[in-house]
Amino acid sequence: MHIIQQLLFILVLGVAAFLLFKRIQFIKKGIKLGKPLDRTDNSSARWRSMLLVAFGQKKMFKNPLPALLHLFVYVGFVVINIEVFEFIIDGVAGTHRIFAPFLGSFYTVLLSFFEFLSVSVFVACAIFLIRRNIIRVPRFHKPEMKTWPTLDANLILIFEILLTSAILLMNASDQALQAKGAEHYTHTGKLFFSSFLVPLFQNSQVSTLIVLERFFWWFHILGILGFAVYVTYSKHLHIFMAFPNTYFANLNPMGEMANMDSVTNEVKLMLGLPLEGDASAPPAEVGRFGAKDVNDLTWKSLMDSFTCTECGRCTAECPANQTGKKLSPRAIMMATRDRVEDVLKGEKGLEDGKSLLGDYISKEEINACTSCNACVEACPVLIDPLSIILELRRYISMEESGSPAAWNAMFQNIETNFAPWKFAPTDRFNWAEDLKKI
Ligand code: SF4
Ligand code: SF4
Numbered sequence: 001m002h003i004i005q006q007l008l009f010i011l012v013l014g015v016a017a018f019l020l021f022k023r024i025q026f027i028k029k030g031i032k033l034g035k036p037l038d039r040t041d042n043s044s045a046r047w048r049s050m051l052l053v054a055f056g057q058k059k060m061f062k063n064p065l066p067a068l069l070h071l072f073v074y075v076g077f078v079v080i081n082i083e084v085f086e087f088i089i090d091g092v093a094g095t096h097r098i099f100a101p102f103l104g105s106f107y108t109v110l111l112s113f114f115e116f117l118s119v120s121v122f123v124a125c126a127i128f129l130i131r132r133n134i135i136r137v138p139r140f141h142k143p144e145m146k147t148w149p150t151l152d153a154n155l156i157l158i159f160e161i162l163l164t165s166a167i168l169l170m171n172a173s174d175q176a177l178q179a180k181g182a183e184h185y186t187h188t189g190k191l192f193f194s195s196f197l198v199p200l201f202q203n204s205q206v207s208t209l210i211v212l213e214r215f216f217w218w219f220h221i222l223g224i225l226g227f228a229v230y231v232t233y234s235k236h237l238h239i240f241m242a243f244p245n246t247y248f249a250n251l252n253p254m255g256e257m258a259n260m261d262s263v264t265n266e267v268k269l270m271l272g273l274p275l276e277g278d279a280s281a282p283p284a285e286v287g288r289f290g291a292k293d294v295n296d297l298t299w300k301s302l303m304d305s306f307t308c309t310e311c312g313r314c315t316a317e318c319p320a321n322q323t324g325k326k327l328s329p330r331a332i333m334m335a336t337r338d339r340v341e342d343v344l345k346g347e348k349g350l351e352d353g354k355s356l357l358g359d360y361i362s363k364e365e366i367n368a369c370t371s372c373n374a375c376v377e378a379c380p381v382l383i384d385p386l387s388i389i390l391e392l393r394r395y396i397s398m399e400e401s402g403s404p405a406a407w408n409a410m411f412q413n414i415e416t417n418f419a420p421w422k423f424a425p426t427d428r429f430n431w432a433e434d435l436k437k438i
Pocket of ligand 2: 310383
C-alpha cells in the first residue's frame with residue numbers, strides 16, 4: 001500500500017513539475033515578444049524597490065485593513081509552503097512527518113504557528129469573499145471583470161479556504177490516531193488550533209481515521225500542486241511575478257516620458273538647438289512610431305501584463321474612468337496579456353490579421369487618457385499602464401494621424417508656430433500694442 005502511494009505521489013509530482021515548466025516557458029516566450037529595454041542599471045535601488053514593494057508590500061498599506069488581511073494570506077502562503085517540503089519528502093520516501101523526531105518540541109511550536117497562519121488565511125479569504133460578493137466593492141465589478149476574472153478571483157479564495165481546512169483536519173485526525181497509539185503516527189504534541197477539532201474524530205475506528213488522515217493529506221498536497229500550476233494561468237501569478245517586476249521597474253521620475261531620440265533631434269534641429277549624442281552620426285533607422293501590436297512594446301510592458309493582479313486600484317484612481325470614459329488601465333493590462341497569449345497560441349502568431357490596437361484596445365480608450373500617472377502611482381506591484389497607452393497613442397498620432405481633429409490642429413500649430421496657438425509666441429502680446437496708444 002505504501003509503495004503504491006509513493007509511486008502515485010512521484011507520478012503526480014512529475015506531472016505537476018512538467019506542466020509548471022511548460023507554462024513558465026510559455027510566459028517567458030510571451031515576455032520575449034517585446035522590444036529590448038535595458039533595466040540593469042542601479043542594482044542597489046532595484047533590490048531596495050523589490051524588497052520594499054514586493055516583499056514588504058509597502059504600497060498595499062495605503063489602506064491598512066485590506067493590506068493586513070492580504071499580508072496574512074501572503075505570509076501564510078509563503079510560510080505554510082515550508083511545510084510542503086516535509087510533505088514532498090514524506091511522499092517520495094514513504095515516511096510520515098519525517099522532521100518530527102529531529103525537531104522535538106520545536107516541531108509542535110512550528111506546526112502550531114503554521115496552524116495560526118492557516119486560520120488567519122481562512123479568515124482573510126472569507127472576508128475577501130464577502131468584500132467581493134456581498135459588500136461588492138465597486139472596483140471588483142467594472143465591465144472588464146465579468147465572467148472569468150471574477151470566477152478566477154473567487155475560485156482561488158475558495159481553494160485557499162479548502163486547503164487551510166484540510167491542514168487543520170489532517171492534523172486533528174493525526175492527533176486522534178496518535179492518541180490511539182496507531183503505528184507510524186509519530187507523536188507531534190498538542191497542536192494549538194487543530195487540537196480543538198480532535199473530538200470530531202475521537203470516536204472513529206483507527207482504520208477509518210487512517211483513511212480520513214490520508215484523504216486530507218492527499219487533498220492538501222494535490223491542492224498545493226494543482227494551485228502551483230493553476231496560478232500560472234491566473235491573476236495570482238503576481239505572487240511570483242511581483243518580484244522581477246518590481247526589480248525591473250522604472251526608476252525615473254514618473255512624469256518623465258520616454259521620448260524617441262530621432263524625433264527629439266528633429267525638433268531640436270527645427271529649433272536650432274544642439275543635438276543629443278554625436279551630431280555627425282547618420283540618423284538611426286526608425287522602425288515604427290509608437291506601438292500597434294505587442295511586439296512594438298518593450299518586454300517590461302509585457303512582463304507588467306503578466307504581473308497584473310486585476311485588483312483595479314489603478315482603475316479606481318483613474319480620472320478618465322471616474323468621469324465615465326471607456327478607459328480602464330486594468331483593462332489595458334488585461335487586453336495586453338490576452339493579446340500576447342493569443343499570439344503565442346495562434347497558428348499564425350503575430351500575422352493573424354489582428355493587433356493590440358483596434359482588436360483588443362480601442363482608440364476611444366487610448367485617447368481618453370490624461371497622462372496623469374495616477375494608475376502608476378496606485379499600482380501595488382509597480383506596473384506602468386501609461387507607458388503602453390502612450391506608445392499606442394504615439395502610433396495613432398504619428399503613423400495614422402488618427403488623433404481627434406482638435407489635437408491635430410494643435411500639433412499643426414506646434415509644428416508651424418512652435419506654440420499650440422494659431423499665432424507665433426512672439427505675436428502673443430500684440431493685443432497690448434493698442435494699450436500704448438492710450
Ligand atoms: S494616466 Fe491615463 S490611464 Fe492612468 S490614471 Fe491617468 S488617465 Fe487613467
Ligand atoms: S495594473 Fe496594478 S493596480 Fe491596476 S489592476 Fe493591475 S495590479 Fe492592480
